Amino acid sequence: MSKRTEEHKRDSQYQQAKKQGYRARSAFKLFEIQKRFNIFKRTYYILDLGCAPGSWLQVSKKFAIENIDRYKDGFYHRDHFKILGVDIKKISAIDDIHFIKMDFSQPEFFDHVKSFFQGPKIDLIISDASINKSGNKFSDQVKQVKLCNSALVFVDLLKYKGNFVIKIFEGEDYKNFLNQLKKKFQIVKAFKPQTSYKVSNEVYLIGLRKK
Numbered sequence: 754m755s756k757r758t759e760e761h762k763r764d765s766q767y768q769q770a771k772k773q774g775y776r777a778r779s780a781f782k783l784f785e786i787q788k789r790f791n792i793f794k795r796t797y798y799i800l801d802l803g804c805a806p807g808s809w810l811q812v813s814k815k816f817a818i819e820n821i822d823r824y825k826d827g828f829y830h831r832d833h834f835k836i837l838g839v840d841i842k843k844i845s846a847i848d849d850i851h852f853i854k855m856d857f858s859q860p861e862f863f864d865h866v867k868s869f870f871q872g873p874k875i876d877l878i879i880s881d882a883s884i885n886k887s888g889n890k891f892s893d894q895v896k897q898v899k900l901c902n903s904a905l906v907f908v909d910l911l912k913y914k915g916n917f918v919i920k921i922f923e924g925e926d927y928k929n930f931l932n933q934l935k936k937k938f939q940i941v942k943a944f945k946p947q948t949s950y951k952v953s954n955e956v957y958l959i960g961l962r963k964k
């Protein structure tokens with residue numbers, strides 16, 4: 754796909770997202786992930802790392818609300834949801850969603866998460882967090898993996914059989930990170946949404962069913 758066609762595709766996806774009330778076209782990536790892996794099944798407590806401007810929070814809220822109505826069978830359900838988003842950039846508020854403006858790699862953030870969810874009860878952790886790319890693929894990839902490692906710490910607060918989604922760049926340390934995930938989840942899949950740029954080395958790793 755030429756650069757021009759990619760730009761056109763990006764613009765029209767952005768317009769489409771806006772029309773549907775989403776803050777970013779990234780919303781479509783999460784819908785694609787959901788369609789393929791059903792990560793939102795029975796999810797009520799959700800942590801979104803690197804959430805600005807907030808489209809993944811909007812999608813998470815939509816599914817959490819649907820789940821409250823859908824799963825009333827007593828197997829595993831909650832009558833409320835709790836969603837926490839964090840970013841170094843400020844976002845405009847979303848009703849019923851808690852936002853913290855900070856760097857999630859700061860150790861204090863772990864305590865914020867723990868007290869917000871009251872223990873290891875998170876159903877789903879999603880991270881679309883991304884470093885500021887310098888254009889140097891090698892160093893960008895190393896930095897992104899470092900950021901992913903900071904996100905991985907929160908898996909300790911994920912419930913048994915909970916799910917995890919994280920954006921990573923393919924390259925040098927990718928395999929190591931993948932192997933770490935495989936130790937923590939029963940199933941780990943790599944997925945490149947249609948909404949991602951074809952030339953980009955970004956890929957999402959989906960960890961299903963925490964061990």
Ligand SMILES: C[S@@+](CC[C@H](N)C(=O)[O-])C[C@H]1O[C@@H](n2cnc3c(N)ncnc32)[C@H](O)[C@@H]1O
Nearest residue numbers: 779803806807808809840841856857881882883
């Ligand atoms: C691609 S955007 C996320 C888009 C979001 N998923 C949405 O749908 O609106 C990546 C975000 O990661 C954030 N980020 C990167 N490193 C971070 C860190 N250490 N702590 C918090 N946020 C971070 C950036 O500020 C940026 O807003």
